[in-house]
Amino acid sequence: MPIKILHITDFRNLVAIEMESSHGLNILCGDNGSGKTSLLEAIHYLSLGRSFRSATPARLIRQTTEKFSLFSQLLIDSERQLPVGLERDRSGSTRIRIAEKEAESIVELASLLPVRIIHSQSHQLFESGPHFRRKYLDWGLFYHFEAFLPCWRQFERVLKQRNALLRSQRPKRELEGWTNELIKYGTELDHLRRDYIRMLTPYIKECTDALLSMPNFTLHYQPGWNETLDYATVLAHSSAEEFRFGHTLFGPHRADLEVKSSGVAVKHFLSRGQQKLLICAMIIAQGMLLAKLANKRLIYLVDDLPSELDFQSRHKLIALLAKQQTQVFITAVESKTIVDVNDKLDVPMKVFHVEQGRVKS
Numbered sequence: 001m002p003i004k005i006l007h008i009t010d011f012r013n014l015v016a017i018e019m020e021s022s023h024g025l026n027i028l029c030g031d032n033g034s035g036k037t038s039l040l041e042a043i044h045y046l047s048l049g050r051s052f053r054s055a056t057p058a059r060l061i062r063q064t065t066e067k068f069s070l071f072s073q074l075l076i077d078s079e080r081q082l083p084v085g086l087e088r089d090r091s092g093s094t095r096i097r098i099a100e101k102e103a104e105s106i107v108e109l110a111s112l113l114p115v116r117i118i119h120s121q122s123h124q125l126f127e128s129g130p131h132f133r134r135k136y137l138d139w140g141l142f143y144h145f146e147a148f149l150p151c152w153r154q155f156e157r158v159l160k161q162r163n164a165l166l167r168s169q170r171p172k173r174e175l176e177g178w179t180n181e182l183i184k185y186g187t188e189l190d191h192l193r194r195d196y197i198r199m200l201t202p203y204i205k206e207c208t209d210a211l212l213s214m215p216n217f218t219l220h221y222q223p224g225w226n227e228t229l230d231y232a233t234v235l236a237h238s239s240a241e242e243f244r245f246g247h248t249l250f251g252p253h254r255a256d257l258e259v260k261s262s263g264v265a266v267k268h269f270l271s272r273g274q275q276k277l278l279i280c281a282m283i284i285a286q287g288m289l290l291a292k293l294a295n296k297r298l299i300y301l302v303d304d305l306p307s308e309l310d311f312q313s314r315h316k317l318i319a320l321l322a323k324q325q326t327q328v329f330i331t332a333v334e335s336k337t338i339v340d341v342n343d344k345l346d347v348p349m350k351v352f353h354v355e356q357g358r359v360k361s
């Protein structure tokens with residue numbers, strides 16, 4: 001659901017923001033340190049209950065204040081709005097409200113307000129460990145499969161228990177029940193991930209074709225074990241090794257997604273700018289699939305869109321984002337690097353100026 005009204009209080013350097021956003025493109029421009037990234041971070045926090053750039057939530061609370069609060073009126077349709085809010089204080093306590101009622105968990109907000117961020121560290125998707133690629137996939141699994149979240153939680157719980165037993169070298173028979181559960185949840189997760197990749201791949205191809213030239217682009221999913229065998233067989237064959245290392249060596253917690261062009265991993269030959277375009281393609285594809293199959297509109301947050309992109313690339317990216325008919329928040333130091341690039345965009349647009357933690361439209 002698009003964000004109609006956004007109020008941000010004491011989040012980073014944002015003292016008291018009150019803005020009415022467009023349901024199309026929102027361009028946030030301003031000097032370095034004005035608060036542009038913080039504004040995207042606030043929207044991201046409202047959706048997912050975490051930041052994309054700090055693991056320490058207390059850093060998000062404006063210095064000298066005790067709590068931050070985020071509030072939004074989401075647009076259900078042209079006549080109805082849904083108020084949602086989140087507050088977090090220095091003791092770590094978080095309050096989430098949806099339609100005037102206290103909500104149990106951030107999961108409820110996340111499903112109402114799907115957002116994706118593209119920021120200066122997004123190239124980690126290709127350059128860092130498989131954890132980032134699993135996160136990319138699992139974000140989509142959460143929105144497409146109701147079974148995903150309970151299954152993933154069970155898998156994590158069983159994995160932890162099983163690792164504790166392996167670490168303390170408990171007899172093999174004590175492991176059996178846990179191993180069977182691990183196989184059950186691990187196999188289910190694996191199937192969900194495969195289904196998701198199968199559905200997503202055509203959209204990624206469509207988006208990469210629109211943004212950059214990638215001959216013979218391929219995505220290859222590695223389940224986290226020898227893929228010619230099933231999970232049960234792999235665990236049965238690896239128990240001696242697992243006891244030696246003291247933890248579970250194979251499973252969906254070790255899965256990866258290889259992203260290649262003409263058989264070579266993209267991190268080896270794409271420039272930073274090209275990587276950025278490919279990440280945008282992969283994320284926009286997730287939004288296309290979400291619109292198509294779940295009838296949900298993903299909100300795209302693109303921090304510092306112009307950086308590392310030439311005129312043509314910016315042109316293509318803005319056009320592709322606009323084509324999605326969904327809400328987009330873009331930051332840039334100067335608005336002309338966005339606004340002047342595409343003069344015939346058929347979407348509503350608003351430009352906001354961020355200055356020392358305040359926003360003017």
Ligand SMILES: Nc1ncnc2c1ncn2[C@@H]1O[C@H](COP(=O)(O)OP(=O)(O)O)[C@@H](O)[C@H]1O
Nearest residue numbers: 012013032033034035036037038059061062063
């Ligand atoms: N907890 C905080 N309290 C007050 N100011 C903060 C806090 N965290 C970060 N800042 C400041 O917020 C400013 C805005 O940062 P940022 O949103 O990254 O700016 P921009 O993206 O516009 O360059 C920075 O000057 C930063 O030092």
Ligand SMILES: [Mg+2]
Nearest residue numbers: 036037038304
């Ligand atoms: Mg910034």
